[in-house]
Amino acid sequence: MSDALLDVISRGVTIYDLGRPMFKGMPQSSNHPQFSHSLPRRHGDMVRADGGSAANDLIVTGTHVGTHIDALAHVSHDGKLFDGSDARASGVGGRFMDLGVHTIAPMVRRGLLLDVASTLGLEVCPGGYEITPDDLDATVERQGVTPAVGDVLLVRSGWGRHFDEGSDAYAGTASGVPGVGEEGARWLVERGAVAVGADTIAFERLAPGGGHALLPAHRVLLVESGVYIIEAMSLDAIAAAGVYEFTFVLTPLNLVGATGSPVRPLAVVPNG
Amino acid sequence: MSDALLDVISRGVTIYDLGRPMFKGMPQSSNHPQFSHSLPRRHGDMVRADGGSAANDLIVTGTHVGTHIDALAHVSHDGKLFDGSDARASGVGGRFMDLGVHTIAPMVRRGLLLDVASTLGLEVCPGGYEITPDDLDATVERQGVTPAVGDVLLVRSGWGRHFDEGSDAYAGTASGVPGVGEEGARWLVERGAVAVGADTIAFERLAPGGGHALLPAHRVLLVESGVYIIEAMSLDAIAAAGVYEFTFVLTPLNLVGATGSPVRPLAVVPNG
Amino acid sequence: MSDALLDVISRGVTIYDLGRPMFKGMPQSSNHPQFSHSLPRRHGDMVRADGGSAANDLIVTGTHVGTHIDALAHVSHDGKLFDGSDARASGVGGRFMDLGVHTIAPMVRRGLLLDVASTLGLEVCPGGYEITPDDLDATVERQGVTPAVGDVLLVRSGWGRHFDEGSDAYAGTASGVPGVGEEGARWLVERGAVAVGADTIAFERLAPGGGHALLPAHRVLLVESGVYIIEAMSLDAIAAAGVYEFTFVLTPLNLVGATGSPVRPLAVVPNG
């Protein structure tokens, strides 16, 4: 009665959590509403006749905070979205019905880690370093796994280790942040990626002191190519384990008309 | 270089979305902060020198709204949580570090649909109907799948069809809501469920006019047994397809110390 | 060294609070984000070395909830705001810099209560009753106070007593709500009012079952005349005291670019 998928699952899988915890004060971009969590009700505030009590939460958050995915509605160029629609008109009504995050299908598909830092023999690529197509080619060669159409491609610069140092360090305002630039983004698109991700706050290379003034990789991916971007991922554990190929699982919240969603992506590999 | 899991995935899977869309005005309990979505920035509000523009979101929400999972910290009884800790003391600091939703491991495991409505020959169980152990036994027998320790068990009453009718109808304030009671909850616990779910707003049976005054199944599951509860699921599509057994995927947001999280659970089955 | 104003104040004044309390579950329009209050930090969550502890709050709210004032940016007609500007263009950037609530100067000026309900010999004007220019004329005559240019004019229908009955009753969805219509609004404008107020949720008459489909008085006041509107006021205490003329005090929050603000207006009268 069981199925082939359950057969594999039943023999045991290892699940790598590629998401970051979400908590007050976590590193995030000041471009987006600050994540906040509060307990409107705590136990004992209101006790039912039978002795029961419930605590609950209030969450205030941007959608581009924590580990998150960018929907195609997030970025426009010269006033146009990916589908050629007028970007301003698409938002009338307060939500993006055509390219919002609710249009991203849940993902259970092949994912690849492209561990560029290790390929370069570095623990962390330096702030502002641009990951080139050559770096990506060398990584594929070293790892022995080849991207295929429909994959999710995750680029690791090692920058994720700065997450625990707070917003300034992780956002790299002064230092810049490593990542692909326009050419690296094209390389990923040409491999047929459905979505791409990285262990940094803005996925792409940020110049030292430059902030988010220019985001060419976002343009190439979201506007020109329809490829989703996943940011602020936790990629060190799969890198340490040498897990370069895996089943990638992603379920964005079904936020109708939103431009993104916090997510908790998984890399799943069968045991034994 | 591929693995057994990817082999199955690569031959194609069907993904059933067991979550509801989240939107302003969606049915939810008035016990929890209202879901709200706004676009602080729309395209054209701020255009970069290169012609790029980004839109973003502000989300305000309870965690027990939409399709969501209850962490063990959500409910206490006689002042105690599942681990025997003092419920009030556990919340000091404004978050539940021991039993918060961040302690729920992402799930990739066997799930079963228990389609009670169909077993009873009904489209929808009536408001206030208590699903009994006999109903559950009959459902297992009819479906020919047996729960095993570690499964996620999803109880379908058919009530999900009222979701589109708004909060009053779905919450069943006047009508009551069908679901398991204390005995049905024990039946689920005895099968070894790790988590349980339903297509209703509070998982368990609510008496007509009774509201949330008494929640015995919550006590049995969350406080006495350490079994998570998933509410407001969309179960009609898998029921219609006769998919009773599947790989269940759930990735709660990693909200440190929160009592729950909105989720988008999946049922995954291999094609062919 | 003292001044004439302080001389009066020092002899004693009576302060009437014309605002409503703000609390979770208070009556409000479902058109606006729900008011929510939570304590992110309670005493004991974090105690300083010296034994001190602080509790704090998180407020989520629309600005058109509770007793509040409408800025001119709130309403447009045929795409134009009061100053003739394009309403859509005025909001680009996510705030209304020209006609937002920050442009309303704090008010310390003459206010008049127009107690229409008492003039009509009613405790409460019926739902859907339109207060006419004749009603207003009769009220002025009965009360013996004449509006002057620059006054704040407060129209009392008696409907405020439904505030304590919850949103459905106070919003009058089924019953309609009494208030001025287009002609009454013109009467108020012609008297030279700087701002007008009422003890109802939308200031103007709402037809039974009609909701907010048509708001002609809003158009006359906000769009055609530049007169601010104050809603959901508490006017019963000044009516009971027969205080028809007073110093009206209003300090909207200085929310840059917002379309309104919750307020707590006062009527101040010298003692003796």
Added chain:
Amino acid sequence: MSDALLDVISRGVTIYDLGRPMFKGMPQSSNHPQFSHSLPRRHGDMVRADGGSAANDLIVTGTHVGTHIDALAHVSHDGKLFDGSDARASGVGGRFMDLGVHTIAPMVRRGLLLDVASTLGLEVCPGGYEITPDDLDATVERQGVTPAVGDVLLVRSGWGRHFDEGSDAYAGTASGVPGVGEEGARWLVERGAVAVGADTIAFERLAPGGGHALLPAHRVLLVESGVYIIEAMSLDAIAAAGVYEFTFVLTPLNLVGATGSPVRPLAVVPNG
């Protein structure tokens, strides 16, 4: 028919706004939820049949941000509030019913500016400078106005000029902030102040690098004496005008059970 208060008002008053504008990115303490403003609805999102359209707002904010008042419930010492009640127990239910900001009566009373900076011959008191009782005595003497029981006393250090430089400068994390210490607070209490205020983020002196580790003046005022504290005031305009004595107007939002409220205090003086 008019009254003595209206007589004065009718001859003209000058209103000084002692509050700061509230906007995204304004300086605030990171101890409190970040102020955020968004437009869920803009003009054109939904146009009524008659050509009307409404824009509205969503505000998320702490209550101790912007110019604000601290209620007595805000601070406890050794587990007790001002009324001797158990601080933790007082917050059960998620609001402070006895000492919350809703218990602060709206104020129309005498206010005094104590311009310490000018007394000391300084534009701005240096970061970390403790304003002493001698400084306050010298200020009263220089200004020729004597505090009386029931006054609101506003202490000006000149630090308000740093408000426009952003959170780091204004909060004085590195530099410290000038203000009264424990002794200065007692001086204010002994004069019989009902409320006190300052042009700084935490009212009292903060040591360089010390943050909010110790807040003795808060203890003296809020816990020992029941005197409200108003923070982040704009005092430069009244200082420049030499307005040391005035009618002070304050209307906190009536937030039931909250520990504070954003406010917009006024100083009103008659013309001529």
